[in-house]
Amino acid sequence: GYRLVDVPDRLSPLELAPLLSTHDLGQSIHFHESLPSTNEAAFRLAQDGAEHGEVVITEQQTAGRGRRGRTWVSPKGLNLYFSAILRPELPPQRAPELTLVAAVALAEALREADAEALIKWPNDVQIGGRKVAGILTELSAEPERVHFVVLGIGVNLNAGPEDFPPEVATTATSLSQALGRRVNRALFTASLWGRLEEWLDLHHEVGFDPVRERWKELSATLRQEVLVRTDRSELRGVAEDIDASGALMVRTAGGSLERVLAGDVE
Numbered sequence: 128g129y130r131l132v133d134v135p136d137r138l139s140p141l142e143l144a145p146l147l148s149t150h151d152l153g154q155s156i157h158f159h160e161s162l163p164s165t166n167e168a169a170f171r172l173a174q175d176g177a178e179h180g181e182v183v184i185t186e187q188q189t190a191g192r193g194r195r196g197r198t199w200v201s202p203k204g205l206n207l208y209f210s211a212i213l214r215p216e217l218p219p220q221r222a223p224e225l226t227l228v229a230a231v232a233l234a235e236a237l238r239e240a241d242a243e244a245l246i247k248w249p250n251d252v253q254i255g256g257r258k259v260a261g262i263l264t265e266l267s268a269e270p271e272r273v274h275f276v277v278l279g280i281g282v283n284l285n286a287g288p289e290d291f292p293p294e295v296a297t298t299a300t301s302l303s304q305a306l307g308r309r310v311n312r313a314l315f316t317a318s319l320w321g322r323l324e325e326w327l328d329l330h331h332e333v334g335f336d337p338v339r340e341r342w343k344e345l346s347a348t349l350r351q352e353v354l355v356r357t358d359r360s361e362l363r364g365v366a367e368d369i370d371a372s373g374a375l376m377v378r379t380a381g382g383s384l385e386r387v388l389a390g391d392v393e
């Protein structure tokens with residue numbers, strides 16, 4: 128026999144806590160109906176001494192931040208928007224590794240939900256060539272020591288094409304669009320946080336190598352012909368590898384190996 132259990136599709140601690148299998152991540156959850164940006168709120172909490180693993184989560188963002196000063200479309204009640212406060216024992220120059228850890232966890236959680244997710248360099252997660260999730264990592268550090276990292280993640284779960292502005296609608300998708308059915312946000316969140324904690328633990332214990340290997344398996348960019356446009360130049364070649372800072376190693380037609388930083392690319 129079987130039992131159908133209804134899990135409410137809400138993201139408040141009351142609903143989330145019983146679903147979580149994590150030890151640190153989400154042990155303290157700051158839930159809001161609406162916020163300008165969870166990254167902004169988490170950054171402030173961290174400055175005020177919040178602990179490793181505390182999470183800010185909201186039903187809606189009114190000023191969601193994307194990379195390179197863009198906005199992150201954050202309609203109410205449909206998707207997942209959260210920021211985790213991390214206090215890793217890492218030198219600041221290794222902090223970018225955490226973005227790759229998050230990309231791997233995201234792709235795996237989406238795959239566990241039956242979508243063929245891949246990571247598009249530098250750190251977009253895509254289904255069928257369309258962006259389904261984004262990561263924005265913000266760092267507070269001294270030269271020798273990380274104070275904290277805010278790991279902000281947005282996942283389009285139940286947004287339909289009509290929920291995105293026209294300029295985004297052609298390049299974005301959601302998990303529910305990919306699967307053709309509604310997604311329970313609370314269950315997805317619990318699954319994602321589980322993956323995230325597993326990969327953060329492995330990264331802490333073993334280092335970057337297993338993260339890099341998994342990233343390469345899940346990459347939509349490696350082994351592909353890429354055209355990289357920077358402010359001043361253009362580079363064409365085949366993406367061969369990434370390094371620990373998330374830089375892409377590109378083999379040009381001339382045979383040289385060029386290192387492309389995420390920050391260089393539009």
Ligand code: BTN
Nearest residue numbers: 164166192193194261262279281
């Ligand atoms: C990107 O441009 O790809 C990064 C998008 C990151 C969006 C998430 S949503 C939760 C968190 N709070 C923010 O303001 N941004 C991140």
